[in-house]
Amino acid sequence: MNATSVQNKTGISAAVLKWIAVVTMVIDHFAASVYWQMGQGYHYEVYYVMRKIGRIAFPIYCFLLVEGFFHTRNAAKYLRNCFLFALISEIPFDMAIFGEVVYPQGQNVYFTLCIGLCALMILDRYKARYGTGYILLKLAVIVLAAFAGEILDVDYHWKGVLFIIMFYYIRNMQEWIRNIAVICAFAYETTAPLAVIPIHFYNGERGRQMKYLFYAIYPAHLLVLGLIRFGLTGRG
Helix, strand or coil, rough: CCCCCCCCCEEEEEEHHHHHHHHHHHHHHHHHHHHHHCCCCCHHHHHHHHHHHCCCHHHHHHHHHHHHHHHHHCCCHHHHHHHHHHHHHHHHHHHHHHCCCCCCCCCCCCHHHHHHHHHHHHHHHHCCCHHHHHHHHHHHHHHHHHHHHHHHCEHEEEEEHHHHHHHHHHHHCHHHHHHHHHHHHHHCCCCCHHHHHHCCEEECCCCCCCCCHHHHHHHHHHHCCCCCCCHHHCCC
């Protein structure tokens, strides 16, 4: 999971991890936005299975954000891109998930990633400083980031922000410790700990990158699902 400990070239690249996250995420969002409207609750078991498949996506996205942070040449540009797509994604997110064009009570996951990334940038700046003042500063950054995630109603709320920070701090630990940490952190979601399997086989390679495609998939698929939902419910 880090550059020094991962040398297995036959494992899973970052690009493959992204596709796993994308596919499971789309299944989850289809269930939440379209399938429930189609089935009107009569096929809850199918809905439940699709939502549980979708729980695998977010831990992978958190992991990839941290890996991207360590590999990017420009963290500020990385944050700028995330924030830009957070803005682009908000209306499609509201349409697909809440059935409204504007729904202030919930913000899309790109905002979660932005808050987490801001926290990483500050924490990493002072990572080698261990005086009492710096420890308190780091704790304050973590608490404030989690509070921002909750008060802004971002996807996964405070937990999502703390998961990102967790991946930052466990990155250089022994592999078995990292795996246990991920399993325990996501144990509140039945299937989310399964994300540790593809993450475990990450080989440290970037793979075939289609950066802006991966950025754009999120708002694009939400827009399509939102339009379908509006069609099913007679909106628009």
